[in-house]
Amino acid sequence: MAQSRITLLVPDLPRRSEIEPYLKEIDEARWYTNFGPLCERLESGLRATFPKPYPALTTTVNGTLALELALASMHLPQGARVLIPAFTFVATASAVIRAGFNPVIADIDPSSWLLTPAIARSAMRQGRIDCVIPVAALGCPVPADEWDEFCAGTGIPVLVDAAGAFGNQMPGERIALAFSLHATKAFGIGEGGLVVSREDALIEQVRQLCNFGIDSSSGLAPFAGTNAKMSEFHAAVGLASLNRWAARRRMREALHRRYCSELIRSCPGITMQTRPSDGSYTILQVLLPALADRDDVADHLAIQNIETRAWYLPLLPQHPAYAGVGKCEIPVARELAPRMLGLPFHLDLSEEDISRVCTSLADAPGLNSRHPK
Numbered sequence: 166m167a168q169s170r171i172t173l174l175v176p177d178l179p180r181r182s183e184i185e186p187y188l189k190e191i192d193e194a195r196w197y198t199n200f201g202p203l204c205e206r207l208e209s210g211l212r213a214t215f216p217k218p219y220p221a222l223t224t225t226v227n228g229t230l231a232l233e234l235a236l237a238s239m240h241l242p243q244g245a246r247v248l249i250p251a252f253t254f255v256a257t258a259s260a261v262i263r264a265g266f267n268p269v270i271a272d273i274d275p276s277s278w279l280l281t282p283a284i285a286r287s288a289m290r291q292g293r294i295d296c297v298i299p300v301a302a303l304g305c306p307v308p309a310d311e312w313d314e315f316c317a318g319t320g321i322p323v324l325v326d327a328a329g330a331f332g333n334q335m336p337g338e339r340i341a342l343a344f345s346l347h348a349t350k351a352f353g354i355g356e357g358g359l360v361v362s363r364e365d366a367l368i369e370q371v372r373q374l375c376n377f378g379i380d381s382s383s384g385l386a387p388f389a390g391t392n393a394k395m396s397e398f399h400a401a402v403g404l405a406s407l408n409r410w411a412a413r414r415r416m417r418e419a420l421h422r423r424y425c426s427e428l429i430r431s432c433p434g435i436t437m438q439t440r441p442s443d444g445s446y447t448i449l450q451v452l453l454p455a456l457a458d459r460d461d462v463a464d465h466l467a468i469q470n471i472e473t474r475a476w477y478l479p480l481l482p483q484h485p486a487y488a489g490v491g492k493c494e495i496p497v498a499r500e501l502a503p504r505m506l507g508l509p510f511h512l513d514l515s516e517e518d519i520s521r522v523c524t525s526l527a528d529a530p531g532l533n534s535r536h537p538k
């Protein structure tokens with residue numbers, strides 16, 4: 166008999182009954198967008214999820230525009246060169262280009278899979294860098310204190326692409342953060358984004374850019390903005406998500422711990438991304454042994470009806486849109502990329518599913534001595 170399918174990712178949004186009270190409020194207020202009452206409530210609720218003193222924050226329509234508008238608010242020089250990692254989702258690079266700047270692609274650390282301050286400093290020795298976007302890759306937070314120190318020491322602004330790291334990425338003192346609230350994220354609302362900063366002026370500027378550039382006190386647009394406002398309907402889902410956030414966060418953390426320990430025990434040949442064990446993750450990607458062929462391993466799991474995907478791959482320079490942009494040498498990213506494989510990870514996974522994934526992976530070609538390459 167065919168085994169049941171183990172899906173890669175199942176979004177975990179609030180159910181209709183949890184959202185309905187907020188929809189009723191929208192009906193009554195007849196206020197549908199333009200930073201309405203639900204959006205404002207969501208923003209204060211989200212602010213309170215960060216440690217005190219709470220940072221300033223604004224919602225956006227998605228994470229890509231959160232990045233683009235935060236960059237546009239950082240007073241970068243014309244033609245600014247913005248350092249980004251080779252291992253990220255394409256939105257990091259597209260936001261830089263759409264904000265009018267030039268991406269410069271950098272390598273990643275072999276154990277955290279992140280662009281680190283040391284990598285940024287080395288890139289600065291090879292050419293001018295005006296801004297850095299370290300990415301909280303696969304939800305792994307970047308060290309806020311180290312990036313604060315980098316900003317203070319170099320004078321270069323840092324915007325963290327924390328798209329998938331809500332609940333994990335902390336604000337620091339100098340760095341700004343951009344989050345995604347896409348349906349696939351731990352705090353998902355469908356489509357949505359957030360910019361977080363200690364600098365009120367930056368948040369005000371992002372908010373103005375979200376609203377066509379119009380200054381709410383004068384009614385004039387001193388610069389061209391766009392429309393990136395979050396609707397009240399998305400804020401309704403957000404408020405319902407906020408009600409269940411603490412419990413969901415704990416469930417994700419427990420799942421991650423259990424899953425990782427079983428993987429490490431069953432598949433000693435794989436390596437995990439070094440990331441905090443108390444994180445709230447939506448993605449689990451492993452590094453296969455050098456001798457394993459990712460396609461063979463993925464095929465082996467597919468035969469057992471287990472879905473996989475190589476997240477953030479191919480690397481940025483392998484996408485035609487970014488093949489010609491500036492880059493540093495990226496030997497680590499190039500070495501790790503062909504060995505990375507994303508496994509099913511979501512709150513609907515049963516203990517039996519986790520065991521099946523671990524057993525199947527342990528038995529895959531290149532991981533089991535019975536299947537030599």
Ligand SMILES: Cc1ncc(COP(=O)(O)O)c(C=O)c1O
Pocket residue numbers: 227228229230253254256257300326328329344345346347357358
């Ligand atoms: C690293 C990274 N940056 C940016 C984004 C874009 O966020 P959004 O889909 O909300 O526009 C994503 C989305 O998954 C992402 O993973």
